[in-house]
Amino acid sequence: MKNEINVRTRRATSLVAILVLLFVCSSARSQAFFGGIAFGGVTSQVDGDHNNGFHKVGFTAGAFVGLELTDIIETQFEIKYIQKGSRSDADDPYQFLIRLDYVELPLVASANLGFLNINGNNLDWISVEAGASVDVLAYTNQKNNGANESTNRWKRFCVNGILGLKFNIVDKKFQIGTRVITSINSAYAGNFYDQGALRFGQWGAFNDVLELVAYYRF
Secondary structure, eight states: OHHHHHHHHHHHHHHHHHHHHHHHHHHHHHSSSEEEEEEEEEEEEEETSSOOSOOEEEEEEEEEEEEEOSSSEEEEEEEEEEEEEEEOOTTOSSOEEEEEEEEEEEEEEEEEEEEEEETTEEEEEEEEEEEEEEEEEEEEEEEETTEEOSOOOBOSEEEEEEEEEEEEEETTTEEEEEEEEEESSOSBSSOOSTTOEEETTEEEOEEEEEEEEEEEEO
8 A cells, every 4th residue: 555655656747846846947038038958976875773874876867057147156946856865785685775755945146167277277167066956855765674664754845955066068058066955854753763863953874875866948
């Protein structure tokens, strides 16, 4: 029954995400904004599962719309599907998997470093970005030694902080971005593996993600 609910929830969330993506892309074309698509890969861990290391690999994909505020500063809103979670190391005899798929809604501001010059080289191809995102849980699965866990108390919503760098490959038409994304609130309701980790004054389980994404502007 739980698997059926997860599948239905995942399908409904994916449909909503696709509709919002189409709206974002059409808005970007009709307004004085820029917009495009994003796709890439992530590695992640869950701080609090007592298994340090970014062992779980996933993907992320979606769309974005943004506004250039000045020659240096711009803001960008995104909607992406992202796979987070945790996986035990391949050599660990106790195998487990936490799979957490989210619809991610980041809002970031970026500053181009074109005002800097190092040894005569202008840094206008690099931007620094910071922001926050709200994650909506679309699908979850937790396994210990190959068996599905019956308890599932992962929260529907999670708030994250974002820091990153963006590199212009073909002007601003094609960019590569790297980000560190980390949970501000616990992604799990209640105690997690003996209280889990302590962050911002609360015990729980916190998503940490390293992301590498390609951005294409229309």
